[in-house]
Amino acid sequence: MQEANTIEQNITALCDIDPMLDDIMILARCISIWKSHPKGKPNEVWSLDMILQDPQGNRVQATVRTKEHINKFGMLMDEDVIGTIVSITDPVPFNNYGTDQVRRNVVLENVDGVQLQCCFFDAWADKFTKYADNRNTLGHVVMILQLAKVNYFNGQLSIRPALFSTKIYINDKIPEIEAFRERYQQIPGYDSKKHIINIFSPAKKIIGKDEFLEGAVKKMVGNIRDSDRACHAIVYAKVHKIHRENGWAYLACKRCGSSAKEIQVTKPSSSGSKYKKQQTWKCNKHDEITAVGMRFKVIVRVIDDTGSASLLLFDDFVHKLCGVTCQELINQYGEAHEDYFPAELNVMVGKKLLFRFHYSDWNITNNDHIYQVKMMSEEDIIINAFKSDFIIEEPVTADKPNEEEQLQNSEMETPVLAVSKTSKFSSGDTIPFNIESTPPSGSGNKDAGLDTGSSGSGKHDIIDLDQYDDSAQEAKRQKMLEAGLLAEVKIEKED
Template identity: 25%
Template sequence: MSNFFVHQNVGSYKILDNPYKINLHKLIAMKVIEKFCGSIHGFRFVSFPDMTNGKVENNTTVDVIGKVSGYGDVIIGDKYGSPNQRMDVQLQDIDGNKMKVTFWDPYVDDFKAKFDNDKAVVNVMIVKFAKLREWRGIFFVSHGFNVARIFMNNNIDEINAFKKSFVDKNGDEVANHKMISLADPSTKAFFTNIKCVQLFELDTIFELITLYENIFPNSETSPYNIHVATSCVAVATIHSIETDQPWYYIACRKCSKKVTTNNPEDEIEVVGDVRKNKKTTHDCPDCGPDVNVISRFKVQIKLKDESGAASLVFFDRDVVKLIMKTAHSLVDKCAGAESYPEDLDAMIGKKVMVKFDVTQFNLNNSYQVVSRMTQEEVMFKTFYKLSMIEMYECRSSTHRSNMLVSMVEKCSSYAKVMNMLVVG
């Protein structure tokens, strides 16, 4: 390579810890050589303990290598009104130290493609130009902007040497150990003080709560306390979208609460010698008047499992996860709430686990709101264990229905007796 410029390597973020950098331009001359002496990739590996012990400067990049010991699902988010994606991968070094690697956006697709195409018994990954980061005292690495490069099970000296050293020290059993699933920490809240249900149970639960309200005026003695939310979790498949309901709302950009729109079309304001209509403003109940707004999803969805069906409301975070598009982009595309976007049909047929709260407001308005949603297979398995689906499957659906009908009839009879005693 000839006819290039050399400048000082200044700035707060440096890809390489070198005082100089090469700048390329259109008059540069390059020649491909057949043989090269030295390291082709020039890896500069840093050990996991050195990264967690503060021996790495914040303004430089590092190269990391390790066995892929676990990975999580793709987490869909919303950044400045556009969807983004994140995925966590766990690396393990020869000594058993672990380091989390977080990939964003195109690097998620790059990792998934390479992992699926080049999967091996022992999966070794190199991330070149990784960036060490810290969040609440926990160290992890991510890719350094758009310069990082992922190597997965490539036939290169560094990966082959790591595989051999890992097997020599830990043995084939540890090296071939099944990878763990890294569940998103927020999904742990699914199984806190909840009732695992099948959809056919919901109507019965709602009826029981209403009956118990009449039977037990003192909420402390009632098996179901309507004044305290009853959290339910169910696994079901999205059957259809209720297109007769609005599918989005105008929200405060800061807190996502629904705003009140002030549209003074007939009001005129005078600025100097110019007369013009007053601008439309939006008031948020929490953040105050004249806030910045954005469109957010609020979609009424019908779910079905093997036992029955139920209608629940999915909000922005969960809909974006399912279709990888934002409400803002679909509103611009459809030009109004009256036009139903076919993009929402991408949710139909997907299996989900949902958490929702049964409250007095929900009972009165037939309005069930999904508070959490996941598509992680490990969460489905946990649900099946907790809800003892194996036991339910041994019984016919008719028998299960008769049991619940009998329960409701007994409660109804008891309520009538109680009312008669009160009247008498």
């Protein structure tokens, strides 16, 4: 009892705080909190700001600037929200690192018309099933979410339950809900009969041709390195092979997807605690983290008629091409992913797609020509838009096999550019675009009467110019002079 009184005597009231005090202890409640960050970058926190209130009602603003303290106490700062439910989404199943889960969004609205999205998973998502099924008879539904976590996803603010602490109250008979309901019903134009919860399905984002092609340069694979400045480039190419020597998976931060490195604990704990310290990893973006998972990272070689290039595909793109998640393969074959290469990834070979990537200054200055794919598409409408005003293809005739037949009859080998007899391209284009088959060799051009250049297997003659009889050539030259087919330079006599 005496110790408790001593602690109370050491607590300084907020109204007594003075800059001259060296050591103070306060007892206060955090009634408001916000983060300072660069515009458009909510994850790069500069400081953690809050309003504190002591038992006497005094208030003061406090700021935490040390990154260590922000990471330590930021997870303890939770928010309470109250609002009326205006819409609920249908359940969305998804796979999270090999675990099947369900996600559901609920939109709340306050008396000022401001809406906030709440995201719930699994058992939390199931709580809203009865409200979605009986929405026509429930009317005005008010919800309180206590001790929730603030989250940013794709640049949008949302809240979600925190681990082991969040409480939810829906239409409970408590003063806070009743008071909010009365304030909401006083909004001009409010009609209880028309107030029904909306049900909608989250729209799946579809990339159109305008978004895919906007601001990008159309390229053939062999011309990628011709650019002397950074740009967004698009190529239409076929996956020729997978660089297995570079691996296929890596350990990633679950929040941002960056590579995660295990933090080695060098010094043993001096506390003598029998509980083992939680394993942590290092992320370049989020510093020390505890949630990691396996993701795809595959380098493929793509080809067209002009050459080949290496492209880097990360998790979403590999999943789209193979139809399997990285964690599923890890669960099937084992955690030692460096010791094997899953056969399921081989289905990528032979596929023909549009790849959009960033040809960066790093690629130019460091001679690093592995390009990270930003977008990928095999939609016909986008492929046709890519080819328009870029190339004119020959129509398929009866004596010329189509692309599918060429793909079946041809071997997958890196093509060699050959000379064509006739031009089939629009202005400015001098390159073929049939990537389904390997172009013919130079022998075909020789049969057509075209000069194919020197060959290592050709016959070479050695001529002695001192003993060479050029009378036949001289007679031929005189005939061409008489016929006017050859002009002779007139040499004037010197004065």
